[in-house]
Amino acid sequence: MPKLKMGEDHAACNAVTGVDMKVLVLTGMPGSGKSEAVKVAEEMGIPIQRMGDMVREMVRAKGFELNRANLASVANSERKRLGPDIWAKRTVRVISRSPIVVIDGARSLAEVDYFRKELGTSLLVLAVHSSPWTRWQRISKRHREDDPRTFGELRERDGQELRWGLGDIIATADMMLLNEGSKGHLRGQMRHLLLDLSGRPPATGPPAETTFTEVVER
């Protein structure tokens, strides 16, 4: 994996960490309820940094149609060209300054490690988990165009999502919301967590310099 130069990015990020923000990296498998959890944060006035928005912008700028295949292809070719944490690097450059910020769309520990290194130890990873069968029941009801149409297709989609290391982020999450019940229950849990977080002192745990990057490289 190419080591990325830091230079001016690093300076910009120090300015960011100077604000003493809490950064919540929100993650989950398709249909887990992650988007609903992001919505709760948004409704509470917390800025959301959507990594996917940058990819969408680039797909549009290249004149490609906005669909899953093109989004994945552009995201991946940028990772291959500029390193597995390129989208994290670009996210840090534009991140909002606010007491709490939510980052949506991290796909690998390389990205989380970059956030941790640049945004300090107040970074927390929150995973929303539902069983594959629960996720399938939700997805089969929502009728989105790009969604899997069978349980087997959901397993394949899962595989695509896991390929970059999403499972590694979920397995090492700092917090986990289980979402097997109603939307209301998840919303309640999420609101509770964000209220708790906004009153919480900065985390004392993970040393910022520790990274997974070398050991999980595939």
Added chain:
Amino acid sequence: MPKLKMGEDHAACNAVTGVDMKVLVLTGMPGSGKSEAVKVAEEMGIPIQRMGDMVREMVRAKGFELNRANLASVANSERKRLGPDIWAKRTVRVISRSPIVVIDGARSLAEVDYFRKELGTSLLVLAVHSSPWTRWQRISKRHREDDPRTFGELRERDGQELRWGLGDIIATADMMLLNEGSKGHLRGQMRHLLLDLSGRPPATGPPAETTFTEVVER
């Protein structure tokens, strides 16, 4: 990935599935409390199939010292030589026939997929999750010889565990126990789950033929 021949193994497994057992694949990161959960099952008289025991046996048979490095090296060289699901294949050959069986030690979706294919749809994956910081606090107290000695070393160990795909199993688990509290709380949850499971009809969800193997191949 080499496709493994099924032949006589397949026949043997059909005999196994004929018993209509529920198979619980138990998984978790180091220090998550997985071993404690296995212990609860054991105390309830549920047979435990420890995939690690077969690896230990092979390390001993080769005359190597029994340590983490040798165990990992033998396990991995067998996976490279005979396919990523070789330990799953060997487990299915010797699995106990019982209404509920716990399999401990799965490391990748290739293994889980093999179990699902051979042991039918009554297979459930249970993950025990704790945050890295909670896991570190537990590990730093238990003083096992091979354990990480710093939080950074735990991150590295995590990376080694994730390398074969442990995170993929956890992210797609059918059930998740959160273990941020006391041992007693985890034990209670696990007992409850096993009692519930022993009275539960076979799962209707996942079709047995669906596998992740192709899409998550690295």
